[in-house]
Amino acid sequence: MDSRLRAHQGHALRRGRVSETGRAYLLTAVTHNRQPIFADWQLARLLIKEMRSLHDAKLVESFAWVVMPDHLHWLIALGPLTLAKLMQQIKSRSAIAINKACPDHYARLWQKGFHDHALRSEEDLQETARYIVANPLRAGLIQHIGDYPLWDAIWL
Template sequence: MPRQPNSHLLRRGRYSECGRAYLVTAVVHQRQPLFRDFQLGRLLVAEFKRAHDAGLVTSLAWVVMPDHFHWLLALNSTTLAGVMRQTKSRSTLSINRARCSREKFWQRGYHDRAVRADEDLLKMARYIVANPLRAGLVEHIGDYPLWDAAWL
């Protein structure tokens, strides 16, 4: 599969700051909707929880969509690259084990955006968890099983 022509530019100037909130997005290889399988989605959620419980991040909100995830987090004691490398690596191992597979699971890299101090985190969290509604997957957010937010 050919690389995106400017994908290497996503990493240029990437800087991690402890205490700062980030919105990160990662996509399943070839956008396969593998998280339609609730059990596979829960394996990814376990990695979000592991990073939070280990004190690496404070998990503020997340949603696992069929072929990608959005995660709003504040860095505590690691770099953004470190937490994403661990999360993607560990989730690949557990998900592929569950699928009896050795296939590539995630697309290379991830998208991140540092949250500015004046941005409303609660408003951003609501936007994140409403993704299944906007995608037409459910009519009520309570009907979608793969999301959480610290405030909701």
Template sequence: MDSSHFAHRGHALRRGRISEPGRLYLLTAITQHRKKVFYDWQAARLLIGEMRELHEQAQVRSLAWVVMPDHLHWLVELGPLPLAPLMQRLKSRSAIAINKASANSTGRLWQKGFHDHALRREEAVLDVARYVVANPLRAGLVARLGDYPHWDAVWL
């Protein structure tokens, strides 16, 4: 379930999408041209700050997430804000913050759209969370998950 698997499907993913408050979703967003924006510590922390703000505003309940160099995986319980406005807000606010903080970053940060996967009741939430946070290991970025700085899960 690597994020490159989702990238080629683009706008077709939006058809049939539903937002159901209280439902668990795995959300994936990819940077424009898969630029490795989040190798930059400050850029990654600005994105994480925007995710935490949405959590604190009770728009989502963040269960697990990882910020990879060129994409984000975010396992959430959806709050009152529907999926599309939630992701629009996250992507817009993070792009503004990152562009403002960096002289090297201007313009579009994210690809259009996002991928969402609504978890079915029979899916093991912990297995999905493990998939999310293990991304840096599978990508060969670190030998141990604890060595990767940009992830979290409520089960810790």
């Protein structure tokens, strides 16, 4: 694909993006070149630690998430940061932690940008959470959701 077209598509994804404090969003971030970095569960745990740190600092309220080998799905209520700032924080903090654990291994951890979807109603939260945590099943990584350790939801 032509790099000018990719740049235009990335810009088009950002057009119309609104960061509304308290609103529920489904966020998706992908590793650079879809590298299966998080197939190493120890590295995935470093990402999870940073997500929990942002939650504990009240910068975001986490409802559900799953860390797949090459991407993250995160269902949140947005706190005081914009979507862009939140994603910059999680990507930067996780990249620092992972590169500290594996020096010179991942020159670039995350693909540029991210996808966001604002949920329309409270009713969508649990349905979206179920969809998120079932991702490893749909991907054929496991037979039972309890077999996959890299997910969580507040409705347990």
